Amino acid sequence: MPDIPFWNKCNNKCVMCTNLPVFARQRGAQYGLKEQIVKLERYRKGLGPVYLKNAARAEFVSLTGGEPTLHPDFFKLLSYFRLRLPGVPITLLSNGRRFADARFAARFCAVAKPPFSTAIALHGPSPRVHDAVSGVKGSFAQTLEGIRSLLSIPGAPGVEVRVILHKKNIAVLRKTLEFLLGNFPDTSAYRVTVIHYEIEGMSLANHRGLRLKLSESAAALAACLPLIKRFGDFRLYHFPLCLVRKELRALCWITQPPEDRCYPAGKCGRCRLRRKCAGLMLEYMKHFGDPELRPVKR
Ligand code: SF4
Numbered sequence: 001m002p003d004i005p006f007w008n009k010c011n012n013k014c015v016m017c018t019n020l021p022v023f024a025r026q027r028g029a030q031y032g033l034k035e036q037i038v039k040l041e042r043y044r045k046g047l048g049p050v051y052l053k054n055a056a057r058a059e060f061v062s063l064t065g066g067e068p069t070l071h072p073d074f075f076k077l078l079s080y081f082r083l084r085l086p087g088v089p090i091t092l093l094s095n096g097r098r099f100a101d102a103r104f105a106a107r108f109c110a111v112a113k114p115p116f117s118t119a120i121a122l123h124g125p126s127p128r129v130h131d132a133v134s135g136v137k138g139s140f141a142q143t144l145e146g147i148r149s150l151l152s153i154p155g156a157p158g159v160e161v162r163v164i165l166h167k168k169n170i171a172v173l174r175k176t177l178e179f180l181l182g183n184f185p186d187t188s189a190y191r192v193t194v195i196h197y198e199i200e201g202m203s204l205a206n207h208r209g210l211r212l213k214l215s216e217s218a219a220a221l222a223a224c225l226p227l228i229k230r231f232g233d234f235r236l237y238h239f240p241l242c243l244v245r246k247e248l249r250a251l252c253w254i255t256q257p258p259e260d261r262c263y264p265a266g267k268c269g270r271c272r273l274r275r276k277c278a279g280l281m282l283e284y285m286k287h288f289g290d291p292e293l294r295p296v297k298r
Contacts, residue, residue, distance in 0.1 A: 002043075002051035004061060006068035006077070007031050012095045013135030014121075016166050016203040016210055023201075024066060031066075033073040037080055044084065060089045069098040069108075078111050089115040091160075096120035097139060099146030109156045117158035119193070120147055124169045125179035133168055144183070151189055159190040165217045166197040166210040173220045177227045191233040194221065198238070199283040207287070214284065215292040218243040238284075241277040242294045254278040264290040271295035 008026050010017075029035065043050040063081070069092075071077055081090065092112070099105040099118075112118070122143060123133035130140035150156050161184075163169075163176055177192075184190060196217045197203055203210055221228070221236070222245045228234050236244065236252045244252060254261075256278065263269075263279040271277070273296045280290060 002061070003064050004040075004051055005031065006036070006063040006065055006092075007071035007074075008066040009070055010065055010067040010095070011070060011097060011136065012067065012139055014095075014123075014202070015133055015135065015168065015206045016164055016197045018198050018201040018203060019066070020201045020205070028072075031071070033077055036077055040081065040084060060091065061085060063090060063092045065093070067095055067097075068092055069094055069104075075107060075111055078108075082111065082113055082116070087115070089117070092116070092118045093162075094118060094120055094146075095134065095139065095143055096122075096146030096150075097142040099149045100142040102149055105146070105149040105156075106153060109150070109153045112157045114157060117160055117191075118150060119160040119162050120150075121162045121164060122147070122176065122180075123164070124172050125175040126172075129169055129172055147184070147190075151184065160193055161190060162193050162195060164195045164197050165212065165220070166203070167212045168210060170212055170216060170220050174224050174227065177224055177231075181227065181230055187230060188232040191235065192231050193235040193237060195237040196239060196281075196284075198281060199287055204283070211287075213288055213292060214239065214243050214280075218245075221245070221248060238278060238281055240280060240293060241273045242271065242296055243292060249273075252278065256281065264293065266290070267293040267295050269295075270298065272298040 008031050009024050009028060039050050042048070068074070099108065120143060123130040127140040130143065131137050147159060147161065150159050161180060165173065180192060181187070196214055197210060197212065199207060218239060225245065225247060234251055236248060237255050239252050241249050241252055260282055261279045262282050262285050263274060267290050268274050268279060
């Protein structure tokens with residue numbers, strides 16, 4: 001199943017958002033309850049292209065935005081998706097702010113039956129860093145409260161904290177991981193996923209201030225290895241295996257569809273890790289090329 005834009009408005013203005021403001025300016029009605037139901041049913045019946053991203057992936061669903069929790073019929077629509085996609089893992093991508101409201105969080109947990117997870121983006125270890133990335137003062141406190149709130153509800157769907165790395169927060173990666181360990185010490189209760197930013201939408205528009213090489217991200221991760229080992233479930237997205245330390249390779253996942261990735265023949269053609277590797281994001285290749293890659297000899 002594909003990435004499904006659940007709702008096109010957002011209450012954050014993240015500098016590395018992969019959407020452009022034109023998306024939020026679209027009429028909300030086309031993401032309304034009825035319209036979303038019609039789209040889902042058309043997709044289920046295989047009636048032509050309905051969703052654009054990850055359309056060929058049948059094994060999971062990602063509900064994206066905007067901010068899905070702001071949908072005016074959020075609970076009704078979520079219940080419908082859960083009912084019509086039995087057994088399909090659903091991941092809700094969120095900034096977590098609405099879950100700061102304990103009643104909202106409890107209602108959500110009652111609807112989001114497994115297999116279900118909530119992936120919440122945390123941009124840094126402090127309001128100074130997080131709010132500068134999210135573009136909204138006070139969002140750090142709400143996101144944090146949202147995570148706390150979900151983790152406190154027995155039987156709540158799985159919580160994943162997503163840290164998207166770019167130039168504005170790479171220097172505080174260690175502090176961000178220490179912050180999570182200090183504030184959420186039961187590391188079996190949630191997953192941490194560290195993602196190298198994608199160059200698309202606002203992150204492309206703001207690229208001068210975000211520009212970060214994969215080798216810089218990988219070096220910061222290597223320096224945090226002892227901290228990373230303390231988490232029960234830790235994942236890395238968008239990292240070529242040759243750039244990360246050997247000990248971290250098992251944590252790397254391939255999440256993008258093949259059409260969004262590349263394996264430069266001069267490097268990857270002679271690498272024994274090719275089959276299990278995410279390669280380079282196409283947009284990354286356009287901006288940085290492949291000189292960082294170090295094929296692992298057969
Ligand atoms: S050389 Fe290519 S295939 Fe090999 S690890 Fe690096 S990116 Fe992956």
